Amino acid sequence: MASKPGILTEWPWTWLGNFKYVVLAPWVVHSTYSYLVKDETQRDLSNFLIFPLLLSRFLHNQIWISVSRYRTAKGNNRIVDKSIEFEQVDRETNWDDQIIFNGLLFYLASKYIENGSHLPLWGIGGVIWTILLHAGPVEFLYYWLHRALHHHFLYSRYHSHHHSSIVTEPITCKNFYSRANVGWVNCDGITEVYIFSVVAAVIHPFAEHIAYFLLFSIPMLSTVFLKNASVASLAGYLIYIDLMNNMGHCNFELIPKWLFSMFPPLKYLMYTPSYHSLHHTQFRTNYSLFMPFYDYLYGTMDKSSDSLYENSLVRKEEAPDVVHLTHLTTPESIYHLRVGFAHLASEPHKSKWYLWLMWPLTMWSMMVTWICGRTFTAERNVFKHLKLQTWAIPKYKVQYYMQWQRESINNMIEAAILAASDKGAKVLSLGLLNQEEGLNNSGELFLRKHPQLKMKVVDGSSLAVAVVLNSIPKGTSQVVLRGQLSKIAYSIALALCQGGVQVYTMRKDEHKKLKAMLSNEAGNNLILSQYGTPKIWLVGDGLTEDEQKKAPKGTFFIPFSKFPPKRKRKDCLYNSTPAMLTPKHLENVDSCENWLPRRVMSAWRIAGILHAMEEWNVHECGNMMFSIEKIWKASLEHGFRPLTMSADPKPI
Known part of the structure; x- marks a missing residue:
């Protein structure tokens, strides 16, 4: 105006x-x-x-x-x-x-x-x-x-x-x-x-x-x-x-x-x-x-x-300090990228009715990326003195679960890691399913193949754990742990049990795996029960509709997964996937990261920035976990802030 x-x-x-x-x-x-x-x-x-x-x-x-x-x-x-x-x-x-x-x-x-x-x-x-x-x-x-x-x-x-x-x-x-x-x-x-x-x-x-x-x-x-x-x-x-x-x-x-x-x-x-x-x-x-x-x-x-x-005319391609490697999610997510429709990219990813009218174009784009797609630069940002870039692998979420696609995806991830290293990047963070344990063991596959890699590869698990732990309301004494067990789930259960919080599990196999990681004293806080009543549920991938129905009214679902759970309860609260509010000195921000609100960034992406800012000369892949307390403290010192919840059962 x-x-x-x-x-x-x-x-x-x-x-x-x-x-x-x-x-x-x-x-x-x-x-x-x-x-x-x-x-x-x-x-x-x-x-x-x-x-x-x-x-x-x-x-x-x-x-x-x-x-x-x-x-x-x-x-x-x-x-x-x-x-x-x-x-x-x-x-x-x-x-x-x-x-x-x-x-x-x-x-x-x-x-x-x-x-x-x-x-x-x-x-x-x-x-x-x-x-x-x-x-x-x-x-x-x-x-x-x-x-x-x-x-x-x-x-x-x-x-x-x-x-x-x-x-x-x-x-x-x-x-x-x-x-x-x-x-x-x-x-x-x-x-x-x-x-x-x-x-x-x-x-x-x-x-x-x-x-x-x-x-x-x-x-x-x-x-x-x-x-x-x-x-x-x-x-x-x-x-x-x-x-x-x-x-x-x-x-x-x-x-x-x-x-x-x-x-x-x-x-x-x-x-x-x-x-x-x-x-x-x-x-x-x-x-x-x-x-x-x-x-x-x-x-x-x-x-x-x-x-x-x-x-x-003679200006060369920019050399990033930090690269975040993500991928496409749903077929229509191509329109929500920054290189897609500006107004869609500036809002959290939601299905729009008019995008259904574009299904012929959507299917054509899927076929092109499926056959001959290459990793591309989707976004660039500046964080203080660091130059940040987001690279996207042109593969969709569904392809990551196809056994015959895994070799192709890993080859693209490996090529991106080597390309980022050649450009002089200090850190590459693996986003979404690019760090799936069943795909490449949270990135460890690439470190084994390239042990002399100078650039550090980060899966961001430690900060994701820290965000989930700090999302649990103060004074909570009991939580339910549901969903597929992962590196993050094990770390959360370990931290809570050692801190005196009772963790309820509903399956014998999960209880057995978690129990094996804990000391006798901490193991006493791990409880196997089909009828747990805690109203704080920590949930990962695989949370079913039937399991959500078992939750008491007013339950607070806190995801530790990369993708948000489907909301089946209107009488419960759903937190965001692990993420934090970005500080004002993160520049050039005009798009949302997938389903996250404006100026909110996933923990996995933030972790790469923190590793570069603090110059931590370590990888965080495979079974390696960085200090949860140290990375949480660093995130706050650099201006990142936890999300807050409202009465509305939606992430904010």
Whole structure:
């Protein structure tokens, strides 16, 4: 929102929320119905193609978003270093409003403007006129409109919304980071301070979009009135605008230097991502739309444009200090990754009804990852001086339980460990099922194969145990231990029994295995009972619905598993899987980790950060356990905090 919102700031359909697309529905239905029922000679193909064009623009923008996020996470050719935060994502969720707005205007023009319907598919005259009118009037008028919007009166009422944050990403979060956190800007004698972070290229108040559309309509309406417009000229112009907008805000440099060497005048006719980034960081330079010619002409070109362009081109892929190795979970989890849909990634993973409509695409993506998927960089963060990256193995949860897939998965994990080591990473933490005991014995398999590995491999079990122990309400004297026994379960039972807490188990085999680990004194606190009444249940994988039904009303389920149990009781409380709140100095956080809430990180992931921060020169894999007390103390010292529970039986 602008600092002093002016008139026509809000979009007319803002009140509809997620149902805003219904404003297009009557036009789409009428266009499709008319095309299907009318005689072939009366069909208006150009009108019918408006809706497919709108869909193609959504897809075009999403592809740029995913590519941009992937490339900037890796770091090669990146222009600025920071990323966005949750506030930025929330502010820019309405990037698609301008596509809806354009669609409505196209339908109206097709219906009410003479020569606006029954357009031919191709016409060279319309294409030429569109190019000339854009290069002349549109670029010229946009330059001066843009400069006017930076006057303090219009800036404070409209354009400051676009500059409310500074780093660029295509469409959803077109953000360009400033070089400093605070910048002083003098607007016609009025000095103001702006906190710079991120900006979205198409995130503008409604009034600004009206002005922009009037500019972009000059070539379109002119060719319509000249009777040489075609589907190719109109659709091609929109594709050109989207392409240049997305390219200019993708935050990585992709225009090769040889292109300008072969055709030097091109530098005046086409901007680059680094060129446009300087407008967002320096504020008073590089105003041009897509053609820098007018900045050269009027002396507003930033002097560092060429150097930033050349430096961005040669920038190498970033070397991480800590790598967290995770994997896909459900088939639709691909959309919840940071490289997927920004608004889904910014919320805890929940099944959405509209994702079912995308099942053909979902199944296709599963087949691709199944056959030829490779580990990819999904996210990057900064924790104090440490550079963090999250790598994802393109395997789904179900594949980890397939015996014939295990060798392939272990090979991918091993390759990721060696790749991280080659890049100079200090620690690699194994997330989710990548550290499954039945798969690779919690990572010990890789240490046996590579005993000289300099990088430390961490499964995070010690911190997971510490989080569970500190989630148990103070004063608790009895707990129930349920679910499949694991390295974490044994450690929890041992710590509780030695601390004088009675641990109830319901199966003889579990009781026997746990009893063998305990001293005689501690073993007295391990109780075999089918009718345990404690209201604190520590649960792992394999907790059944029948077992949950046996729990007393008001039971507090505390998972020690990597995946949350299915909630079958509305009269009970369910805690989160082992996780902690992250401190403010964890930067570049704009996505949720699987089902966890915002700015909450799993214990297994945090453990890798702590090992690197404390420079603990030890592995934590296989049967090796790190000091529970030591790692818990370190987590608190570095700003991580335990989660709290509310009366609502959901993790918070």
